[in-house]
Amino acid sequence: MSESYLRRSRAVAALILTSQQLFKAVTALVRRHDLTESQYNALRILRGAAKRDEKLTQAELAQRLIASRANTTWILDKLEARDMIRRKGHTDRRKNLVEITPTGQKLLTKIDPEFENLLGTILEDVSTSELQTMLGIIGKFHFD
Numbered sequence: 001m002s003e004s005y006l007r008r009s010r011a012v013a014a015l016i017l018t019s020q021q022l023f024k025a026v027t028a029l030v031r032r033h034d035l036t037e038s039q040y041n042a043l044r045i046l047r048g049a050a051k052r053d054e055k056l057t058q059a060e061l062a063q064r065l066i067a068s069r070a071n072t073t074w075i076l077d078k079l080e081a082r083d084m085i086r087r088k089g090h091t092d093r094r095k096n097l098v099e100i101t102p103t104g105q106k107l108l109t110k111i112d113p114e115f116e117n118l119l120g121t122i123l124e125d126v127s128t129s130e131l132q133t134m135l136g137i138i139g140k141f142h143f144d
Contacts, residue, residue, distance in 0.1 A: 022122070029118055033111055034082075038075050041065060043084060043108055046100035058087070058096045079104065 023037065030040040045064050049056045056064075062072035076098060079085040084104035088097040100108075123131070 025118060025122065026115075029114055030111065032114075033107060035107075036075070036078075038065060038067060038071070039079055039084075040111070042072075042075050042079065043100060043104050046085060046098060047105060047108055050100055050105075055097050055099075058098050061098055 026040075027037045030037055033040075035043075042061060042065060045061060046056065048054075058072060058076065059069060061076075062069045065072060065075070067075070076085060076087065080087060082103070083101055084107065086099050086101050088099070090096045126134075
């Protein structure tokens, strides 16, 4: 095995481990609010869209979530049952416009400081410059 292969292999293993640890930490945080990580992500995407006065269909949300349409339907069904989101009807559910409700906004406002604290703790020793470098490196990754 080449030295290059070994370095790359160690780097990928470290990224995978770090990703798993981040996912566990975020999942633990949002579960305290009876959300899954996917539901939390959907709410954040919808809040961002609302701030930009952007209308999202259920299919567009699925693309941003990187989730199947069926899984997105399940995520939205659960959020809608808790009055966190609202669908603006269409005969084809994929074409429904989806928006965050005041209840969903209120929950995110409650979670935001906890999430900020979590990120502050995890990234305490990482400078702004290092974060920019990390994002630049991640942006160089190539997938299919």
